[in-house]
Amino acid sequence: MDHLFTVDGGSATPVSPTALAAEGLLERQHLQEWVIEHPQVLGESVLVITAEFDRWADTDGVPARDRLDVLGLDATGRLVVVELKRGTADRDVHLQAITYAALVSRFDLDTLAQAHRDFLKGRGESVELDECRQRLLNHVDGDWSPELLQRPRQVIIAAGFPKQVTHTVVWLSEMNLDIDLIEVGLWKVKGQLVAGFTKVYPTPEVEEFTLAPARIEAKAAAQKLEERSRARNAVHVLVDAGLLPDGARLRLVPRHGAPESIREDIRAWVGEDRRRASATWSNNTTEPLTWEADGKPYTPTGLANHIFTSVTGRKADGIQGTTWWDVDAKPVPDTVDPDEWAALAGSHLADLAKQLSGTRKDWSSLHALLEAIPSRRWTTYGDVATVIGSHAVPVGTHLATCGQCSNAWRVLTASGRVSAGFQWTDPARTGTPADVLGTEGVRFEAGAAAQEARLPLDELRRLLGS
Numbered sequence: 526m527d528h529l530f531t532v533d534g535g536s537a538t539p540v541s542p543t544a545l546a547a548e549g550l551l552e553r554q555h556l557q558e559w560v561i562e563h564p565q566v567l568g569e570s571v572l573v574i575t576a577e578f579d580r581w582a583d584t585d586g587v588p589a590r591d592r593l594d595v596l597g598l599d600a601t602g603r604l605v606v607v608e609l610k611r612g613t614a615d616r617d618v619h620l621q622a623i624t625y626a627a628l629v630s631r632f633d634l635d636t637l638a639q640a641h642r643d644f645l646k647g648r649g650e651s652v653e654l655d656e657c658r659q660r661l662l663n664h665v666d667g668d669w670s671p672e673l674l675q676r677p678r679q680v681i682i683a684a685g686f687p688k689q690v691t692h693t694v695v696w697l698s699e700m701n702l703d704i705d706l707i708e709v710g711l712w713k714v715k716g717q718l719v720a721g722f723t724k725v726y727p728t729p730e731v732e733e734f735t736l737a738p739a740r741i742e743a744k745a746a747a748q749k750l751e752e753r754s755r756a757r758n759a760v761h762v763l764v765d766a767g768l769l770p771d772g773a774r775l776r777l778v779p780r781h782g783a784p785e786s787i788r789e790d791i792r793a794w795v796g797e798d799r800r801r802a803s804a805t806w807s808n809n810t811t812e813p814l815t816w817e818a819d820g821k822p823y824t825p826t827g828l829a830n831h832i833f834t835s836v837t838g839r840k841a842d843g844i845q846g847t848t849w850w851d852v853d854a855k856p857v858p859d860t861v862d863p864d865e866w867a868a869l870a871g872s873h874l875a876d877l878a879k880q881l882s883g884t885r886k887d888w889s890s891l892h893a894l895l896e897a898i899p900s901r902r903w904t905t906y907g908d909v910a911t912v913i914g915s916h917a918v919p920v921g922t923h924l925a926t927c928g929q930c931s932n933a934w935r936v937l938t939a940s941g942r943v944s945a946g947f948q949w950t951d952p953a954r955t956g957t958p959a960d961v962l963g964t965e966g967v968r969f970e971a972g973a974a975a976q977e978a979r980l981p982l983d984e985l986r987r988l989l990g991s
Contacts, residue, residue, distance in 0.1 A: 529712050529719075540712045540719075544684060545611040548711065548718060552611040553577070553594075556709065559720065560595055560607065560682065566707065566722040567607060567680050569761060570600035570810065572664045574637055575644035581628055593625045596640070600810075602665040604629050604637075604677040611709075614683035619690055619697070619704060622679040630675045637661055663811055666760070666824045678703040682722070684710070691726060698727060759847040759878035760825065764808050766881045767919035770860055773806040774853040775814065777832070778873065782844030787837060794836045804828065804850060814850070825850055825874055847875040859946035860925035862906050862938040865917040881916060888923055888930075890989060891915075895932045897988040901965045903935045904980045906944075912985045921946065934958035941973035 530537040545556060557576060564571040578593040595607035606629060608622045615621075632640075638658035645652050652660075662669055679702075681690075686706055694704045706726040712719045763769060777795060779788045795801045803817040812822035823831065826846030833841040854870030857863045869877070890913040898904065906917040906924075913920075921944060924933045928950045935958070938944055943958045959969055968975040980988075 529714075529721075531714060540714050543711050543713050543718075545709075545711055548713075550611065550711075552609055556609050556611050556682070557594060560609065564597060566682075567595075567597055567605055568599060568678075568705070569758075570664075571597040571605055572599075572661070573597050573644075574604075574661070575640040578640060578644075580640070580643075591621075591624065591628070593629070596629060598637070598661060598664055599678070600664060600666050602670045602673040604632070604674055606677045606679045608679070608681045610681075610683035612683070613685040614681060614687065614690055616687050616689045618681055618683065618686075619679075619693055622681055622704065623697075623702075626677040626679050629677055632674060633671065634658060634661065634669060666811075666826065668827070668830070676703075678705070680705045680707060682707045682709055684708065686725070694726060759875050760813055761810050762878040762881055763874060764810050764813070766916065767808065767922060768877060768881060768916055769806045769808070769852070769918070770858040770922050771807050773858055774856070775804045775806055775850040775874075776853045777802045777804070777849060778851050779829070779832070779849055780873070781848040782829075782841060783833060787833070791832060791836050794832075801832070803853070845875065847878065848873050850874050852877070857945075858922075860922040860944070861918050861946065862921055862944055864939045865907060865921070869918065888927070891920065891923065892929060892931070894985065894989045895930055895935070898932045898935050898980065901962075901967060902978055902980050903937050903941070903962060903967065903974050904985060905939050905941075906936055907939055908980070908982055908985055909936060911982060912989055934961055937974055941976065941979070943972075 529540040529542070531540055532538075545551075550556065560566060561573050561576055564573050574596045575593075576595045578596055579591065581591075593606065594609045595605075597605035597607065599605055604626075606622055606626045608618060608625065610618060635658070638654055638661060641657040641661065642652055642654050645657070681694075681704065683706075685708060691706065694706060697704055704726075705724060708723045708725050710721045710723065712721070777791075779791045783791065798818060800817040804814040804823075805817070807813050807815065807822075812824055812827070814823045814825055814828050815821070816823055816828055824846065826844055829844045829846030829849040830841040832849075833844060851871055851873050852866075852869040854867055857866045891909065894909060894912060906921045909915075910917045910920045920936075924930055924936060925944075925946050925948065927933070930950075934947070934949075937958070947958060959972070959974070962974060962978075963969060967978045
């Protein structure tokens with residue numbers, strides 16, 4: 526972050542940067558603790574396994590003196606090796622990170638579970654070894670993969686990086702070695718210290734156009750990583766956006782990773798027990814699908830792999846399970862506009878995630894917009910969603926459960942009808958939204974509100990802007 530300002534209306538005052546050392550902040554006691562408490566700075570869905578790890582030995586049995594700052598595990602099943610520097614990084618900092626990556630690449634599940642238990646014990650949390658092992662397994666989307674453990678991702682966090690480091694890291698990344706450079710900055714704003722973490726390499730553009738193609742063409746392990754990453758990202762996007770209500774039904778349609786002959790075998794197998802074709806969705810990023818055939822939770826790819834193996838008797842290779850599960854149009858969730866839900870029918874999870882990428886469940890703009898809707902006017906779930914950058918389905922789900930949404934009864938379906946799932950936040954309140962709108966002068970014909978009272982999109986945008 527090159528510039529930071531405090532803002533007062535049209536006036537912006539620069540904030541001068543400071544440094545961790547200048548403020549008496551230390552590498553281990555402070556910077557390391559920030560990372561442990563907020564592992565999202567290392568990337569999406571990283572579980573901290575241990576910190577200050579030094580329990581390895583040389584070939585002659587003499588304990589090594591190297592101490593790994595932080596070791597994490599991401600949801601794809603890769604280890605994340607973290608090297609921390611409170612000032613500008615040394616010219617050979619990347620060599621340290623590579624050394625640690627080489628050391629941990631030999632770790633197995635038991636080694637990691639033991640390290641995690643010792644780490645938690647040192648922080649006052651007593652957890653059994655089996656529970657630590659299960660915690661690691663649950664964190665990974667899909668099956669535990671030893672070959673992915675052999676390809677750790679490295680993250681170096683420092684106040685700055687010499688050109689020797691950045692140039693070398695760029696070349697290493699092009700050679701399929703994953704190293705992220707993150708700058709930590711510190712500012713003092715009105716007596717309060719503010720820390721910021723900025724990923725300086727690789728940028729999203731570099732990852733998409735330069736590094737990703739090379740990794741896809743690399744080894745089989747890299748391909749598996751890409752498949753898992755897509756599945757994990759799709760699930761996180763859908764959960765973050767709140768698109769699918771808990772209990773929404775999904776329908777099996779085998780696609781990616783299965784040739785047509787196997788798809789036919791799967792369809793025949795499903796025909797023997799129709800429960801095999803259905804799963805229900807829950808909004809958790811670990812195992813969001815519950816298979817109707819056995820009542821067990823799965824990831825989309827994990828369940829697709831399980832079905833593939835059950836039918837063929839062999840292990841699946843590279844399935845993108847989020848393409849296997851379509852939204853089932855029936856039944857319609859109570860909180861959802863039937864027309865909006867019907868529009869989702871036949872879309873698989875990967876497509877929905879692609880459409881919703883960047884959408885988040887931040888409802889502050891929704892609350893502001895609803896409060897601004899004037900008397901004698903109404904709008905729709907779809908129009909509200911368009912204005913706030915969401916989707917009609919999560920908007921409807923939120924309105925049905927939120928106790929802070931004023932004027933929620935002014936939001937109707939696309940046809941101008943009251944949603945079947947509408948309910949007053951005050952259970953003692955009687956009447957319907959149609960009754961309230963009617964007393965204001967909004968006409969209803971055959972249960973639908975008159976279109977002349979509907980707010981146009983442009984006016985909705987102006988209301989939010991004001």
